[in-house]
Amino acid sequence: MRIGKDLVAATATPLVLGILADGESYGYAILRRINELSDGELEWSDGMLYPLLHRLERLGHIESTWGAAPNGRPRKHYRLSHSGEAAFAEQRRQWQVVSRTLQQVWKDRGDSRSALALGGI
Numbered sequence: 001m002r003i004g005k006d007l008v009a010a011t012a013t014p015l016v017l018g019i020l021a022d023g024e025s026y027g028y029a030i031l032r033r034i035n036e037l038s039d040g041e042l043e044w045s046d047g048m049l050y051p052l053l054h055r056l057e058r059l060g061h062i063e064s065t066w067g068a069a070p071n072g073r074p075r076k077h078y079r080l081s082h083s084g085e086a087a088f089a090e091q092r093r094q095w096q097v098v099s100r101t102l103q104q105v106w107k108d109r110g111d112s113r114s115a116l117a118l119g120g121i
Contacts, residue, residue, distance in 0.1 A: 003042060012052050014095055017080065017088035020062060024079040026069075027053065053078060061087045 019025060019033050031049055034042050056062045061084035069075040080088065 001041060008042065008044075008048075012048070013056070014088070014091040016049070016052060016056065017061065017084060017091055020078055020080045020084065021088050024077050026075050026077050030078075056084070059087075060084070 015034060015037075016030060019030055025033070027046065027049055030053075031044050031046070034044055053062065053064075057064060057078075060081055062078045063081050064076050064078050066074050067077050
């Protein structure tokens with residue numbers, strides 16, 4: 001299944017903030033975690049992630065420090081700031097409303113449409 005660009009863009013900030021709410025991380029690990037959490041359905045590129053990280057850093061929601069990777073190369077690590085924790089909490093509240101609303105819409109439709117589409121009922 002292909003997830004539309006609009007939906008990917010809408011979920012980008014809460015996903016990254018949520019991952020960083022679990023602890024400090026770096027770019028490649030964030031990309032890998034998104035892939036894992038979505039069972040491979042969301043495959044982000046560097047070109048999607050790094051502009052978002054830079055924007056979140058400009059907004060003061062995340063902070064970064066340079067450290068060394070196991071191979072000795074420098075690697076930038078990101079963590080939530082205090083304002084990032086508040087932003088994540090607000091994003092979470094908003095997405096809970098969206099999720100509940102979607103669940104209601106889908107529940108109201110029941111399985112009858114799916115059955116009809118498949119030639120049943």
